[in-house]
Amino acid sequence: MFNRLIGTAFRRTFSALTVQNPPKVILSPPRGHTSLLMTSTASQLEASIDGLIRLNRSVPSLQLVFFCVDSILNSRDAVSECWFEDNMLIHHCEQFEPSKDKWTPQSGTVELELHGSDVVLPLAHTMFQNTLPATCFFVDSENPHNWKNLSHLKVQLPYIKSSHFNYSNCLVELPLEKNPAQEYIVTEHEGNMIKTINMIPASQYLIENEHLQKSKNSLFFKLYDGPQVPDYMESYHRITVGGLGWGEKQGYLVLDRHVGSLDHKKLKLFQHQPETAVQFDRNKKSIVLECSTEQQNYRPTGSKTPIVSNQIGLGSERGFRLNGVWHTSQGEVVQIQVT
Structure with a gap:
């Protein structure tokens, strides 16, 4: 994304980067990496998809997985990218089908398998951004489901091993x-x-x-x-x-x-107790799971663009499931430190 940071931010075991309030999304694979897992909040959805399309045109052999979430590292305007030197394993996917009940909003989920952990996260509703109930897709060689919008995706991530869990709630x-x-x-x-x-x-x-x-x-x-x-x-x-x-x-x-x-x-x-601040350590190589705090009103995007190396965020207002346990209280956070 920001080429000048690629050399210092990426390591083989966990090559990740999160940018808040990005003015634009530019994706550039580190040397030797073959796959990209990318997440975006709704505010960056269009820019992220445009960036992925450009990346696919320039490097068609790259495997891509993308989905939209409610928040990333407690931000409603951010993108996260995680690069791997091996491909992810796509275990299962289901395409969105038209809902028979127009009064019940459709939703989707993504499941990520780490070495020692299993994460299930509800996808963000994106109807107001691109008319889709949620946005999740992948590009993987000649797979017939490439670029299809998915209601469920199960992916195994290479390398990532859970080493420690930091927990907090409100x-x-x-x-x-x-x-x-x-x-x-x-x-x-x-x-x-x-x-x-x-x-x-x-x-x-x-x-x-x-x-x-x-x-x-x-x-x-x-x-x-x-x-x-x-x-x-x-x-x-x-x-x-x-x-x-x-x-x-x-x-x-x-x-x-x-x-x-x-x-x-x-x-x-x-x-x-909503006034309690969301707690996580920005200096640890980690995946940060959060039950997003509901946004009560519009907050203008700031002019600063904080960049967090070796860390990605996955947040949903409906919570998340970690190793079979659901966490659904707003502000609840599990930071999975990885090696």
Whole structure:
């Protein structure tokens, strides 16, 4: 992208670069590299595709994978590129098909396989940029799916090995009751609906909780069972519906659809604290996964063009899945340091 930086920014094991607020997108492969994984936010979608078309014309043998995300390193105006000396392996792809239900917005996902990690990320909606529900495609030799817009893509990345995980979120724990030593267990449930906690109607814990009267921020349950797991594998799930008087489901609490089995899971209550800053180390060779903070209003593009070497970002407002665990609270970040 910026040729003067290529020599210092790229190494064989992880050759990556992220540019925020780029005035233009110019792609130039480092010597000996045969494939490119590129991501872009919606604001840079058109420029990125133009850059990929020019690159393909000049070096038709290069393998290309591209998809659009909501944010990159906590920015809504950025591009990331990651070059490899070997080709990526395209394991599976599905093309977008016209939706039978015009009222339900279509979405897509991309799955990246690293050595020791598996990442699933929802694609950004790009209807307002190019009339497509999401934008994801690849160019790989004579593959019949070249340049086709995809609803799902599964790719194995060469070289990249996970060496360390840094985790942060914007959640603060709240007591469920005045007795902090009490253990709370789901005693009755139906699907993703919690009926009772410790045999008490689940919503009662919220109605009688004095801490919740001070803020209307989103609430989450941390669900756990068995041995302690690393912080980046902990499972937090949003409370989407709840409260006495909620129709026929009086006293229930409903969690997000990613919750899985609730059978006798232990839980703790957390509240989203959006003023907490997103945390990640810009000096580490890494892939930064984030549940993007929703953009409430238009923010003009700055005049500066920060460049981050050896780091790429993947962000979605709907969160991401890492090694089977979904992370869906805004501001939740996992930084995968790689070798």
